[in-house]
Amino acid sequence: MSQFEQFDNKGYLNMDLLRFTTAGSVDDGKSTLIGRLLYDSKSIFEDQLEAVERDSKRRGMDEMNLALLTDGLRDEREQGITIDVAYRYFATPKRKFIIADTPGHIQYTRNMVTGASTANLAIILIDARHGVIEQTFRHSYIASLLRIPHLAVCVNKMDLVNFDEEVFNKIREDYSAFSTKLDVKDIRFVPISALKGDNVVDRSTNMNWYDGPTLMHILENIYIAGDYNYTEGRFPVQTIIRPYNDEYHDYRGYAGRIAGGVFKPGDEVVVLPSGFTTKIKAIDTYKESIPEAFPPQSVTIRLEDEIDISRGGMIAHTENQPQSSQDIEMMICWMGEKPLTVRGKYVVKHTTADCKCMVQSIEYKVDVNTMNHIACVENLKLNDIAKVKIRTTQALHFDSYSKNRITGSLILIEEGSNSTVGVGMII
Amino acid sequence: MSKYHLNHLKELESESIYIMREVAAQFENPCLLFSGGKDSIVMVHLAKKAFWPARIPFPLVHIDTGHNFEETLTYRDSLVEEIGAKLVIGSVQESINKGKATEEKGINASRNKLQTGTLLDTIEAHKFDAALGGGRRDEEKARAKERFFSHRDEFGQWDPKNQRPELWNIFNGKKNIGEHFRVFPISNWTEMDVWQYIYQEQIALPSLYFTHERDVFERDGMWLAHAPFMQLKPTEKVEKKRIRCRTIGDITCTGVTFSEASSLEDIINEIASTRVTERGGRADDKRSEAAMEDRKKEGYF
Numbered sequence: 001m002s003q004f005e006q007f008d009n010k011g012y013l014n015m016d017l018l019r020f021t022t023a024g025s026v027d028d029g030k031s032t033l034i035g036r037l038l039y040d041s042k043s044i045f046e047d048q049l050e051a052v053e054r055d056s057k058r059r060g061m062d063e064m065n066l067a068l069l070t071d072g073l074r075d076e077r078e079q080g081i082t083i084d085v086a087y088r089y090f091a092t093p094k095r096k097f098i099i100a101d102t103p104g105h106i107q108y109t110r111n112m113v114t115g116a117s118t119a120n121l122a123i124i125l126i127d128a129r130h131g132v133i134e135q136t137f138r139h140s141y142i143a144s145l146l147r148i149p150h151l152a153v154c155v156n157k158m159d160l161v162n163f164d165e166e167v168f169n170k171i172r173e174d175y176s177a178f179s180t181k182l183d184v185k186d187i188r189f190v191p192i193s194a195l196k197g198d199n200v201v202d203r204s205t206n207m208n209w210y211d212g213p214t215l216m217h218i219l220e221n222i223y224i225a226g227d228y229n230y231t232e233g234r235f236p237v238q239t240i241i242r243p244y245n246d247e248y249h250d251y252r253g254y255a256g257r258i259a260g261g262v263f264k265p266g267d268e269v270v271v272l273p274s275g276f277t278t279k280i281k282a283i284d285t286y287k288e289s290i291p292e293a294f295p296p297q298s299v300t301i302r303l304e305d306e307i308d309i310s311r312g313g314m315i316a317h318t319e320n321q322p323q324s325s326q327d328i329e330m331m332i333c334w335m336g337e338k339p340l341t342v343r344g345k346y347v348v349k350h351t352t353a354d355c356k357c358m359v360q361s362i363e364y365k366v367d368v369n370t371m372n373h374i375a376c377v378e379n380l381k382l383n384d385i386a387k388v389k390i391r392t393t394q395a396l397h398f399d400s401y402s403k404n405r406i407t408g409s410l411i412l413i414e415e416g417s418n419s420t421v422g423v424g425m426i427i
Numbered sequence: 428m429s430k431y432h433l434n435h436l437k438e439l440e441s442e443s444i445y446i447m448r449e450v451a452a453q454f455e456n457p458c459l460l461f462s463g464g465k466d467s468i469v470m471v472h473l474a475k476k477a478f479w480p481a482r483i484p485f486p487l488v489h490i491d492t493g494h495n496f497e498e499t500l501t502y503r504d505s506l507v508e509e510i511g512a513k514l515v516i517g518s519v520q521e522s523i524n525k526g527k528a529t530e531e532k533g534i535n536a537s538r539n540k541l542q543t544g545t546l547l548d549t550i551e552a553h554k555f556d557a558a559l560g561g562g563r564r565d566e567e568k569a570r571a572k573e574r575f576f577s578h579r580d581e582f583g584q585w586d587p588k589n590q591r592p593e594l595w596n597i598f599n600g601k602k603n604i605g606e607h608f609r610v611f612p613i614s615n616w617t618e619m620d621v622w623q624y625i626y627q628e629q630i631a632l633p634s635l636y637f638t639h640e641r642d643v644f645e646r647d648g649m650w651l652a653h654a655p656f657m658q659l660k661p662t663e664k665v666e667k668k669r670i671r672c673r674t675i676g677d678i679t680c681t682g683v684t685f686s687e688a689s690s691l692e693d694i695i696n697e698i699a700s701t702r703v704t705e706r707g708g709r710a711d712d713k714r715s716e717a718a719m720e721d722r723k724k725e726g727y728f
Contacts, residue, residue, distance in 0.1 A: 017435035045701075084587065086571040087564045089617045096435045098615055110592050117594040225432050238445070239452040243481040251480055257445045257596070262431065286476040294431040298444040298477070311452050335592050349597050352452070409595045418601035420591045 015091065018224055021100040021115040021148070023139035024125030029156045033125065033194035034088060034101055037216065040201035043090035085111045094220045109383040110335040112139065113423060116146035117409070120224045123215070124153045128161045128191075132174040138368045140175075144182040145331060145385065145425065147405060149227055151187045152218050159193040163206040181371055183402075186222075190215050228295040229404045233261030233269070233317035236351035236407070237309055241300050253284060253300035254309060259351065259406040260399070261317060262294045263301065268318040271307050272397045277318050278305040295406075312353035314397045322397045322407060327360075329427045330401075332380070332388050336414060336421030339379040340388075346422065348392055350410035355393045357412070363387040387427070401425035436624055440473065443612040445596060446575055447477040450557050450610050451484050453600035457557040457610075458515065460546075460728060461487040463499035464675040465632060466561030466613065468506070469621055472630050473612065474559075475510060486513035488558065490546050492538040492677045493520040494656065499675060502633040517549030534658050535646075537679040543727045547583040550607055557600065557608040560728050565617045575614050581605035583726035609728075622698060626691040635672045638689050643668050649682040673698075 024030045038044050088099040100115030116122060122143040126136055143151055153175055161167045168191040179187055190199055191210055198204035201216040213221075241253040263269075267280045282289045284300040293299045301315060309315070316322055334340050340359060348357045364373040365386040380386050401408030412422035433441065450457050459474060461467045474483045489503060507514045519538050522528040527548065528541045550558060564571045574590050576598045591599055600608055613621070625632065642653040644663045651657070653665045657679060670683040671694075688694045 015435050016432065017438050084572045084590065086568075087615070088571065089565045089615075091617070091619070096617075096620075114592045114594055118596075228431075230431055238448045241478060241481050245480075245482075248480040255448050255477070257441060284479075286479045296438060296441055296445075297433065298441040298448070300479075347601070349599060351597075352449075406595065409597065411594060411597050411599065413599055413601055418599070418603065420593075420599045423592065423594050 015094065015096050016224065017096050017098065018121065018219060018222070019098045019100070019119050020121040020123060020219065021102055021112070021119040021143075022123045022125065023102060023112055023115075023143065024156075025127075025133065025135035025139075028125040028127050029194045030101065030125055033123070033154070033156065033192075033200065034099055036194045036197055036200045037099075038088065038090050040197060041090050041092055041216070085115050092216070092220055097219065109138070109142070110333070112142055113146060113333045113335075116143055116148055117405075117423070119146075119148050120227050121150040121152060121219070121222060122148045124151055126153065126155050126171055126175070128155050128157045128167050128171065131171050132178070134369045136175070137178065137371070140179065140182060140184075141366075141368050141371060141385075142333075144184050145333075147183065147402065147425075149184075149186060149224075150222055151184050152215060153187060153189045154194075154215060155189065155191045156194050158191045158198060158204075158207065159196050163191075163193075163198075163204070165207070165209040168207075168210070188212070188218055190218070229260040229399075229406075230262055230294060231260070232320050232322070232399065232404065233263055233267070233315075234259040234322060234399070234404065234407050235263065235301060235315040236353070237311055237313045237315065238352050239311055240309070251302075252306070253302050254315065255298075255300045256315075256352070257298045258293050258295045260295060260404050261320075262292055263315075263317075264292045265289075269303070269315050270318045270321055271303075271309050272314045272316060272322070272324060273395060274308060274313075276305070276307045278303045278307055280304075312351075314351065316397070322399050324395045324397050326392045326395050327389065328357075328392065328396060328398070328410075328424075329363075329387065329389050330410070330424035331366075331427065332386055332412075332422050332424045334380040334382060334384045334386070334422050336419065337382060338414070338421070339381050340384075340412075340422060341379045345415070347413040347415060348390070348396070348410055349413060350396045350398065351407060353394075353396060355396075357390045357392040360389040360391050363389065388424075390424075398426050400427055436620060436627060439613070439616055439620060440476070440624070442596075442615065443473045444477040446598070446610065446612040447474055447559065449598050449600070450559060450612075451478070453598070454557040454608070456553070456555050457485045457559060458488045458550075458553070458555045459483070459485055459559040460561070461489050461503065462561070462676065462728075463489070463495075463503050463633060464561070465621060465625065465636065466563065468502075468630060468632060469613065469616075469624060470559060470561045471506065471510065472628060483510055483512050485559070486515050488515045488517060488549060488553075488555070490517045490542045490549065491519065492542060492679075493518065494538055494654065494678045496633075496635055496652070496672075496675065496678055496681075498633045498635045515549065515553060517545045519545045521545075522548065534660055536658075537677060539677050539680050540727075542677075543725050546728070547726050550583065555607060556602070557610055559610050559612060561613055562609075562611045562728060563616050563618070563621075564611075564614050573611060573614065575611055576600055577609040577611065578602065579607050579609060579726065583607070585609075585724050585726070587724065619695075619698060622691070622695050626695060633675065635675055636694065638669050638671045638687050640667055641670050641683070642666070643670060643683055650685070652678055652681065652683055654678050 086101045102112040102115035172189045192199040199214045237254045238256045281302040281304045283293045344359045362377045365377045399407045408426045410424045414421045522545045574593045671686045688697045
């Protein structure tokens with residue numbers, strides 16, 4: 001007999017996962033908004049609250065500063081700024097959420113790109129007093145470049161403009177005017193006050209003119225099951241499973257995570273780079289075989305024929321193959337301290353493959369504040385976004401980023417320091 | 428609703444398995460840090476799944492403070508036997524004997540901080556180039572900034588302000604000689620996810636996690652298990668209580684909870700209604716506002 005109130009295990013086991021990112025400039029109230037989401041969804045525990053109260057008082061603040069919940073590093077807390085991407089977790093009865101909280105400073109664009117790369121949704125914060133500003137363009141452009149499928153534009157600090165409908169409408173019009181240039185289909189607008197809690201989790205009583213959903217309602221209900229590619233079968237091989245024991249003496253399986261499409265035993269597949277074709281014999285998970293596998297499942301695939309495949313190879317459906325080429329055009333975001341130069345050499349990591357590459361040309365740089373193209377550029381500096389062409393030492397097997405975020409993305413690594421200096425989205 | 432849909436536990440499992448396989452593929456000599464706590468037990472379970480039907484391709488490393496719960500060691504030894512893995516023990520007592528570490532003095536003395544030196548020595552002695560850990564980002568605010576693949580310099584240090592950007596599911600494990608990586612495959616799991624997963628997979632746990640009677644005493648508002656080597660203040664007195672552990676670490680800094688929870692369902696219900704974080708019971712985190720960040724920079728788990 002249990003003395004505890006029964007927790008809904010079955011419901012919990014059936015939740016899905018929404019990853020979202022937050023973008024706003026300094027003082028737009030990002031950390032406060034996240035603090036509010038955590039607080040109002042009762043995801044903050046007593047000892048965390050006590051610690052924040054204690055730290056707020058120590059810093060001479062009157063009200064509890066919810067930003068202290070998310071600013072984790074000593075420097076961040078002391079300077080009152082967010083330096084690095086922080087990941088936060090909360091759950092409601094409907095969904096589990098992962099927040100990538102990214103700093104708004106202009107010099108930290110690389111963090112926003114990082115947070116955006118895995119997000120289903122981006123929250124773009126706009127200060128109601130300042131309206132659409134340069135950084136709003138930048139954040140929205142990055143969300144669009146990284147192909148975040150859904151945007152929630154939150155006009156924050158409505159309490160400081162007397163909850164005025166006109167202010168909200170003006171910002172929505174300004175934003176809509178420029179967002180026609182973006183590649184995002186689903187954009188929603190919500191007037192909020194993160195500090196006071198209006199329209200974040202609970203519906204505002206100060207803005208009866210707004211009849212749309214609260215931010216939490218959007219987060220809980222947005223449709224995300226279509227965010228993967230289920231049509232083009234792609235399986236980058238991570239490692240080979242060879243047990244070398246008596247029971248599984250001849251077992252040879254290719255371990256990896258489905259990057260696209262749906263694979264079934266019997267499917268005709270091609271093995272890249274060799275180009276040999278065969279059939280799928282079985283798809284294994286722990287101690288069992290499954291009838292089909294789809295993104296983002298981690299499985300082990302066995303093939304009918306013994307074919308030479310190693311890490312970096314790809315198994316794809318024969319009738320629908322990825323592009324294979326050494327010449328690759330892409331949009332790049334540069335994250336290195338040293339500039340990218342034409343003829344510069346880097347290591348490429350793409351799915352599970354890596355090889356070297358040379359930058360052939362910089363086609364143009366993007367002015368992220370206007371989205372204009374700037375031609376005749378010699379090099380790229382930290383946070384620059386540009387279209388470049390590279391040539392790799394061996395063919396990569398890829399799709400365009402717009403078709404598949406997994407097989408369409410790559411990173412560039414600087415030799416010597418081994419730093420990740422560039423991230424590319426293949427065109 | 429699409430028929431191709433993974434619930435969040437399956438998605439997290441799949442992500443963690445992917446990362447474990449990346450570690451096996453990208454590094455020459457990885458290891459799995461095993462504390463005997465539920466997170467590292469889940470890690471071993473995920474590793475079994477990632478490489479089945481082959482064995483887990485790396486040894487387990489236990490950093491032993493010498494101040495253990497007996498139940499943890501029993502569990503560890505039977506698990507190692509079951510999975511046929513190699514066990515490497517890094518002993519804090521040995522570090523002290525060799526003069527490499529100095530025992531903390533006073534009533535709150537703990538070997539928690541000393542583990543860092545022993546851990547780094549063990550990594551160096553065995554030339555491990557990647558150490559898999561069960562750290563989660565929801566545990567503590569400094570951990571929230573941690574990458575999956577966390578680069579450590581030749582001194583084993585973490586530089587939180589100069590971390591490599593980590594995008595999509597591409598993990599950069601490139602390093603120079605003498606450097607290593609800490610890898611955290613369950614970064615995105617919460618405490619509740621871990622318990623739900625243990626429940627879903629029916630993973631066996633050390634008996635410490637379930638209610639039992641034990642000698643305990645109260646210190647600074649926290650209840651600690653009593654052990655012979657722990658000094659008591661004159662005002663502190665040992666009592667018998669029914670308790671369980673919500674986390675398991677070194678016995679000197681693991682707070683215990685009064686609980687009657689005797690099954691996984693009970694524990695899940697208890698956690699769903701609790702209002703204190705699991706690390707709220709950890710004396711090691713209470714030392715200062717940035718205690719975890721400071722320890723992590725030096726090379727802590």
